[in-house]
Amino acid sequence: MSEQAHSKSHSPLPYLFTLVALLILTGVTVGASYVNFGSSTVNVIVAMLIATLKASLVALVFMHLRNDKPLNSIIFVSSLIFLGILLGFCMIDVDSRERVYPTGLRQVDPPAGAAKAAPAPAVPAPAKH
Amino acid sequence: MSSHSPEVAEHRFRQHHFVTADQQLDTSKTGMWLFLATEILMFGGLFVGYGLMQGVYPEAWVAGHHHLDRVLGAVNTVFLLCSSFSMVMAVHYASTDQKSKTVMNLGITLAFAFAFLVIKYIEYSHKFHEGLLPGRYFRLAEVGGPPQQAMFFGFYFMMTGIHGFHVLIGIILIAWLMVRASRGDFSSAYYTPVDLIGLYWHLVDLIWIYLFPLLYLIS
Numbered sequence: 258m259s260e261q262a263h264s265k266s267h268s269p270l271p272y273l274f275t276l277v278a279l280l281i282l283t284g285v286t287v288g289a290s291y292v293n294f295g296s297s298t299v300n301v302i303v304a305m306l307i308a309t310l311k312a313s314l315v316a317l318v319f320m321h322l323r324n325d326k327p328l329n330s331i332i333f334v335s336s337l338i339f340l341g342i343l344l345g346f347c348m349i350d351v352d353s354r355e356r357v358y359p360t361g362l363r364q365v366d367p368p369a370g371a372a373k374a375a376p377a378p379a380v381p382a383p384a385k386h
Numbered sequence: 387m388s389s390h391s392p393e394v395a396e397h398r399f400r401q402h403h404f405v406t407a408d409q410q411l412d413t414s415k416t417g418m419w420l421f422l423a424t425e426i427l428m429f430g431g432l433f434v435g436y437g438l439m440q441g442v443y444p445e446a447w448v449a450g451h452h453h454l455d456r457v458l459g460a461v462n463t464v465f466l467l468c469s470s471f472s473m474v475m476a477v478h479y480a481s482t483d484q485k486s487k488t489v490m491n492l493g494i495t496l497a498f499a500f501a502f503l504v505i506k507y508i509e510y511s512h513k514f515h516e517g518l519l520p521g522r523y524f525r526l527a528e529v530g531g532p533p534q535q536a537m538f539f540g541f542y543f544m545m546t547g548i549h550g551f552h553v554l555i556g557i558i559l560i561a562w563l564m565v566r567a568s569r570g571d572f573s574s575a576y577y578t579p580v581d582l583i584g585l586y587w588h589l590v591d592l593i594w595i596y597l598f599p600l601l602y603l604i605s
Binding site for chain 2 (some may be wrong): 269272273275276279280283286287290297300301304305307310311312315316318319320325326328329332333335336337339340343344347348351361362363364
Protein backbone atom coordinates (compact mmCIF):
# COMPACT_ATOMS: atom_id res chain seq x y z
CA MET A 258 0.00 0.00 0.00
CA SER A 259 2.92 2.31 0.62
CA GLU A 260 4.14 1.74 -2.90
CA GLN A 261 0.78 2.74 -4.35
CA ALA A 262 0.63 5.90 -2.30
CA HIS A 263 4.07 7.09 -3.33
CA SER A 264 4.26 5.71 -6.86
CA LYS A 265 3.59 9.10 -8.47
CA SER A 266 7.07 10.34 -7.60
CA HIS A 267 8.81 7.23 -8.83
CA SER A 268 10.48 8.56 -11.96
CA PRO A 269 13.70 10.31 -10.99
CA LEU A 270 13.88 12.23 -14.27
CA PRO A 271 12.10 15.40 -12.98
CA TYR A 272 14.81 15.66 -10.31
CA LEU A 273 17.49 15.81 -12.98
CA PHE A 274 15.63 18.48 -14.98
CA THR A 275 15.20 20.49 -11.77
CA LEU A 276 18.93 20.29 -11.03
CA VAL A 277 19.76 21.50 -14.55
CA ALA A 278 17.26 24.36 -14.20
CA LEU A 279 18.73 25.32 -10.81
CA LEU A 280 22.28 25.34 -12.17
CA ILE A 281 21.22 27.48 -15.16
CA LEU A 282 19.43 29.92 -12.84
CA THR A 283 22.55 30.14 -10.67
CA GLY A 284 24.51 31.12 -13.78
CA VAL A 285 21.82 33.67 -14.68
CA THR A 286 21.85 35.27 -11.24
CA VAL A 287 25.67 35.54 -11.23
CA GLY A 288 25.57 36.98 -14.76
CA ALA A 289 22.82 39.45 -13.83
CA SER A 290 24.91 40.71 -10.90
CA TYR A 291 27.45 42.07 -13.42
CA VAL A 292 24.73 43.93 -15.34
CA ASN A 293 23.62 47.35 -14.14
CA PHE A 294 19.83 47.55 -14.46
CA GLY A 295 19.78 51.28 -13.77
CA SER A 296 19.35 51.27 -10.02
CA SER A 297 20.55 48.93 -7.30
CA THR A 298 16.93 48.39 -6.26
CA VAL A 299 16.17 46.81 -9.64
CA ASN A 300 19.25 44.60 -9.30
CA VAL A 301 18.06 43.44 -5.87
CA ILE A 302 14.58 42.72 -7.20
CA VAL A 303 15.98 40.71 -10.13
CA ALA A 304 18.27 38.70 -7.81
CA MET A 305 15.43 38.03 -5.36
CA LEU A 306 13.03 36.97 -8.14
CA ILE A 307 15.57 34.45 -9.45
CA ALA A 308 16.26 33.20 -5.90
CA THR A 309 12.52 32.79 -5.30
CA LEU A 310 12.17 30.87 -8.56
CA LYS A 311 14.99 28.56 -7.47
CA ALA A 312 13.53 28.17 -3.97
CA SER A 313 10.13 27.29 -5.47
CA LEU A 314 11.72 24.58 -7.62
CA VAL A 315 13.49 23.12 -4.58
CA ALA A 316 10.34 23.22 -2.45
CA LEU A 317 7.99 21.84 -5.13
CA VAL A 318 10.19 19.12 -6.65
CA PHE A 319 12.97 18.18 -4.23
CA MET A 320 10.82 18.64 -1.13
CA HIS A 321 7.85 17.00 -2.89
CA LEU A 322 5.36 19.74 -2.06
CA ARG A 323 3.80 19.46 -5.52
CA ASN A 324 2.37 16.01 -4.74
CA ASP A 325 2.37 16.10 -0.95
CA LYS A 326 -0.49 16.67 1.45
CA PRO A 327 -1.62 20.35 1.24
CA LEU A 328 -1.13 20.72 5.01
CA ASN A 329 2.65 20.74 4.58
CA SER A 330 2.44 23.47 1.92
CA ILE A 331 0.21 25.50 4.24
CA ILE A 332 2.79 25.23 7.04
CA PHE A 333 5.57 26.28 4.69
CA VAL A 334 3.72 29.21 3.15
CA SER A 335 2.42 30.43 6.52
CA SER A 336 5.99 30.64 7.83
CA LEU A 337 6.77 32.85 4.83
CA ILE A 338 3.68 34.99 5.51
CA PHE A 339 4.76 35.55 9.12
CA LEU A 340 8.24 36.44 7.89
CA GLY A 341 6.59 38.97 5.58
CA ILE A 342 4.71 40.46 8.54
CA LEU A 343 7.99 40.79 10.47
CA LEU A 344 9.70 42.45 7.51
CA GLY A 345 6.73 44.72 6.74
CA PHE A 346 6.32 46.06 10.25
CA CYS A 347 10.06 46.56 10.69
CA MET A 348 10.13 48.56 7.46
CA ILE A 349 7.21 50.72 8.59
CA ASP A 350 9.08 51.31 11.86
CA VAL A 351 12.34 52.32 10.19
CA ASP A 352 10.64 54.47 7.55
CA SER A 353 8.55 56.42 10.06
CA ARG A 354 11.24 56.64 12.73
CA GLU A 355 13.15 59.50 11.10
CA ARG A 356 10.29 61.90 11.70
CA VAL A 357 10.79 61.40 15.45
CA TYR A 358 14.53 60.71 15.62
CA PRO A 359 16.39 62.54 12.81
CA THR A 360 19.25 60.03 12.93
CA GLY A 361 16.94 57.08 12.30
CA LEU A 362 18.91 53.88 12.89
CA ARG A 363 22.22 55.58 12.07
CA GLN A 364 25.03 55.84 14.56
CA VAL A 365 25.07 59.15 16.45
CA ASP A 366 28.48 60.69 15.72
CA PRO A 367 30.42 61.73 18.81
CA PRO A 368 31.55 65.38 19.05
CA ALA A 369 34.62 66.22 16.93
CA GLY A 370 36.94 66.54 19.95
CA ALA A 371 35.86 63.23 21.44
CA ALA A 372 36.40 61.46 18.13
CA LYS A 373 40.08 62.44 18.17
CA ALA A 374 40.63 61.48 21.79
CA ALA A 375 39.10 58.02 21.43
CA PRO A 376 38.36 56.46 18.03
CA ALA A 377 34.68 55.76 17.52
CA PRO A 378 33.76 52.14 18.17
CA ALA A 379 33.37 50.16 14.96
CA VAL A 380 29.91 49.06 15.96
CA PRO A 381 27.50 51.78 16.98
CA ALA A 382 26.10 51.42 20.43
CA PRO A 383 22.30 51.43 20.43
CA ALA A 384 21.29 55.08 20.37
CA LYS A 385 19.82 56.26 23.65
CA HIS A 386 16.95 58.67 23.32
CA MET B 387 18.09 -10.41 10.03
CA SER B 388 19.92 -9.95 6.74
CA SER B 389 16.91 -9.35 4.49
CA HIS B 390 13.63 -7.68 5.33
CA SER B 391 10.51 -7.93 3.27
CA PRO B 392 8.39 -4.75 3.37
CA GLU B 393 5.91 -6.48 5.69
CA VAL B 394 8.60 -7.37 8.19
CA ALA B 395 10.00 -3.83 8.04
CA GLU B 396 6.54 -2.45 8.62
CA HIS B 397 6.24 -4.51 11.75
CA ARG B 398 9.71 -3.52 12.92
CA PHE B 399 9.31 0.24 12.62
CA ARG B 400 5.59 1.07 12.67
CA GLN B 401 4.63 2.33 16.08
CA HIS B 402 1.46 0.91 17.57
CA HIS B 403 -0.48 4.18 17.70
CA PHE B 404 -0.42 4.54 13.91
CA VAL B 405 -2.93 2.62 11.83
CA THR B 406 -0.68 2.26 8.79
CA ALA B 407 2.93 2.93 7.87
CA ASP B 408 1.68 5.58 5.44
CA GLN B 409 -0.09 7.44 8.21
CA GLN B 410 3.08 7.30 10.26
CA LEU B 411 5.13 8.73 7.37
CA ASP B 412 2.63 11.55 6.73
CA THR B 413 2.57 12.47 10.41
CA SER B 414 6.34 12.49 10.62
CA LYS B 415 6.58 14.67 7.52
CA THR B 416 4.15 17.23 8.89
CA GLY B 417 6.13 17.34 12.13
CA MET B 418 9.28 17.93 10.11
CA TRP B 419 7.62 20.76 8.17
CA LEU B 420 6.63 22.41 11.44
CA PHE B 421 10.28 22.25 12.52
CA LEU B 422 11.37 23.66 9.15
CA ALA B 423 8.92 26.56 9.64
CA THR B 424 10.74 27.45 12.88
CA GLU B 425 14.04 27.27 11.01
CA ILE B 426 12.73 29.64 8.34
CA LEU B 427 11.61 32.09 11.02
CA MET B 428 14.97 31.89 12.83
CA PHE B 429 16.94 32.66 9.68
CA GLY B 430 14.21 35.11 8.67
CA GLY B 431 15.03 37.36 11.64
CA LEU B 432 18.62 37.60 10.42
CA PHE B 433 17.49 38.30 6.86
CA VAL B 434 15.18 41.10 8.02
CA GLY B 435 17.94 42.66 10.14
CA TYR B 436 20.37 42.40 7.25
CA GLY B 437 17.93 44.05 4.85
CA LEU B 438 17.07 46.89 7.22
CA MET B 439 20.68 47.74 8.02
CA GLN B 440 21.52 47.59 4.32
CA GLY B 441 18.98 50.36 3.87
CA VAL B 442 20.60 52.39 6.68
CA TYR B 443 24.27 51.91 5.67
CA PRO B 444 24.22 51.11 1.92
CA GLU B 445 27.81 52.35 1.41
CA ALA B 446 29.15 50.05 4.14
CA TRP B 447 27.24 47.12 2.62
CA VAL B 448 28.69 47.73 -0.83
CA ALA B 449 32.22 48.07 0.61
CA GLY B 450 31.79 44.91 2.70
CA HIS B 451 30.41 42.89 -0.16
CA HIS B 452 33.42 43.77 -2.31
CA HIS B 453 35.54 41.75 0.12
CA LEU B 454 33.54 38.57 -0.68
CA ASP B 455 34.63 36.27 -3.50
CA ARG B 456 31.57 35.66 -5.68
CA VAL B 457 33.31 32.83 -7.56
CA LEU B 458 33.76 30.85 -4.34
CA GLY B 459 30.16 31.68 -3.41
CA ALA B 460 28.91 30.46 -6.78
CA VAL B 461 30.95 27.24 -6.53
CA ASN B 462 29.44 26.61 -3.11
CA THR B 463 25.97 27.21 -4.53
CA VAL B 464 26.63 24.58 -7.20
CA PHE B 465 27.92 22.16 -4.54
CA LEU B 466 24.79 22.56 -2.44
CA LEU B 467 22.43 22.24 -5.43
CA CYS B 468 24.19 19.04 -6.53
CA SER B 469 24.05 17.69 -2.99
CA SER B 470 20.32 18.40 -2.91
CA PHE B 471 19.95 16.40 -6.11
CA SER B 472 21.89 13.40 -4.77
CA MET B 473 19.88 13.62 -1.53
CA VAL B 474 16.58 13.47 -3.38
CA MET B 475 17.93 10.53 -5.39
CA ALA B 476 18.83 8.80 -2.12
CA VAL B 477 15.24 9.28 -0.93
CA HIS B 478 14.01 7.95 -4.26
CA TYR B 479 16.20 4.82 -4.10
CA ALA B 480 15.39 4.23 -0.44
CA SER B 481 11.68 4.31 -1.25
CA THR B 482 12.18 1.82 -4.11
CA ASP B 483 14.23 -0.77 -2.18
CA GLN B 484 17.56 -0.05 -3.89
CA LYS B 485 19.96 -0.24 -0.98
CA SER B 486 23.35 0.18 -2.67
CA LYS B 487 22.19 3.16 -4.74
CA THR B 488 20.76 4.76 -1.59
CA VAL B 489 24.10 4.41 0.19
CA MET B 490 25.98 5.68 -2.87
CA ASN B 491 23.84 8.80 -3.22
CA LEU B 492 24.08 9.54 0.49
CA GLY B 493 27.86 9.28 0.07
CA ILE B 494 27.79 11.77 -2.83
CA THR B 495 25.70 14.15 -0.71
CA LEU B 496 28.23 13.84 2.07
CA ALA B 497 31.12 14.58 -0.31
CA PHE B 498 29.43 17.75 -1.59
CA ALA B 499 28.67 18.84 1.97
CA PHE B 500 32.33 18.43 2.93
CA ALA B 501 33.42 20.33 -0.19
CA PHE B 502 31.07 23.15 0.84
CA LEU B 503 32.64 23.35 4.29
CA VAL B 504 36.18 23.25 2.85
CA ILE B 505 35.39 26.29 0.68
CA LYS B 506 33.76 28.00 3.64
CA TYR B 507 36.94 27.35 5.64
CA ILE B 508 39.08 28.91 2.88
CA GLU B 509 36.81 31.96 2.82
CA TYR B 510 36.77 32.34 6.60
CA SER B 511 40.54 32.03 7.01
CA HIS B 512 41.06 34.66 4.28
CA LYS B 513 38.77 37.03 6.14
CA PHE B 514 40.33 36.38 9.53
CA HIS B 515 43.71 37.08 7.98
CA GLU B 516 42.60 40.37 6.44
CA GLY B 517 40.93 41.63 9.61
CA LEU B 518 37.40 41.28 8.19
CA LEU B 519 35.94 40.24 11.50
CA PRO B 520 32.54 40.97 13.04
CA GLY B 521 31.76 43.83 15.37
CA ARG B 522 34.52 45.33 17.48
CA TYR B 523 37.06 42.79 16.19
CA PHE B 524 36.87 44.38 12.73
CA ARG B 525 40.31 45.89 11.97
CA LEU B 526 39.28 49.12 10.26
CA ALA B 527 42.84 50.52 10.11
CA GLU B 528 43.89 47.59 7.89
CA VAL B 529 40.77 47.37 5.79
CA GLY B 530 39.73 51.00 5.33
CA GLY B 531 36.35 52.20 4.11
CA PRO B 532 33.16 52.80 6.08
CA PRO B 533 33.42 51.68 9.73
CA GLN B 534 29.95 50.10 9.59
CA GLN B 535 31.46 47.27 7.53
CA ALA B 536 31.99 45.76 10.99
CA MET B 537 28.22 45.35 11.14
CA PHE B 538 28.10 43.88 7.64
CA PHE B 539 30.62 41.24 8.71
CA GLY B 540 28.65 40.66 11.88
CA PHE B 541 25.71 39.68 9.70
CA TYR B 542 27.95 37.78 7.29
CA PHE B 543 29.52 35.60 9.96
CA MET B 544 26.30 35.09 11.87
CA MET B 545 24.27 34.10 8.79
CA THR B 546 26.89 31.93 7.07
CA GLY B 547 28.04 30.59 10.45
CA ILE B 548 24.60 29.38 11.50
CA HIS B 549 24.07 28.05 8.00
CA GLY B 550 27.44 26.26 8.12
CA PHE B 551 26.48 24.81 11.50
CA HIS B 552 23.36 23.41 9.84
CA VAL B 553 25.54 21.86 7.14
CA LEU B 554 27.67 20.27 9.87
CA ILE B 555 24.58 18.81 11.58
CA GLY B 556 23.42 17.60 8.16
CA ILE B 557 26.74 15.79 7.66
CA ILE B 558 26.31 13.96 10.97
CA LEU B 559 22.72 13.02 10.15
CA ILE B 560 23.56 11.85 6.62
CA ALA B 561 26.46 9.75 7.94
CA TRP B 562 24.00 8.17 10.38
CA LEU B 563 21.63 7.50 7.47
CA MET B 564 24.46 5.80 5.55
CA VAL B 565 25.09 3.44 8.44
CA ARG B 566 21.41 2.60 8.74
CA ALA B 567 20.92 2.28 4.99
CA SER B 568 23.88 -0.09 4.58
CA ARG B 569 22.51 -2.10 7.51
CA GLY B 570 19.31 -2.55 5.49
CA ASP B 571 16.96 -0.59 7.75
CA PHE B 572 15.16 1.17 4.91
CA SER B 573 12.69 -0.17 2.38
CA SER B 574 9.66 1.01 0.44
CA ALA B 575 7.65 0.30 3.61
CA TYR B 576 9.88 2.40 5.85
CA TYR B 577 12.25 5.17 4.77
CA THR B 578 11.00 8.00 7.02
CA PRO B 579 14.44 9.08 8.33
CA VAL B 580 15.82 9.41 4.78
CA ASP B 581 12.79 11.44 3.74
CA LEU B 582 12.89 13.77 6.75
CA ILE B 583 16.63 14.40 6.71
CA GLY B 584 16.22 14.98 2.97
CA LEU B 585 13.70 17.73 3.76
CA TYR B 586 16.13 19.25 6.28
CA TRP B 587 18.95 19.13 3.75
CA HIS B 588 16.85 20.82 1.06
CA LEU B 589 15.97 23.60 3.51
CA VAL B 590 19.68 24.18 4.16
CA ASP B 591 20.07 24.45 0.37
CA LEU B 592 17.05 26.74 0.13
CA ILE B 593 18.45 29.16 2.72
CA TRP B 594 21.77 29.29 0.87
CA ILE B 595 19.85 30.10 -2.34
CA TYR B 596 18.88 33.39 -0.64
CA LEU B 597 22.13 33.93 1.27
CA PHE B 598 24.28 33.73 -1.87
CA PRO B 599 22.78 36.64 -3.86
CA LEU B 600 22.14 38.75 -0.75
CA LEU B 601 25.68 38.50 0.61
CA TYR B 602 27.83 37.98 -2.46
CA LEU B 603 26.05 39.55 -5.42
CA ILE B 604 24.14 42.65 -4.35
CA SER B 605 26.09 45.87 -4.77
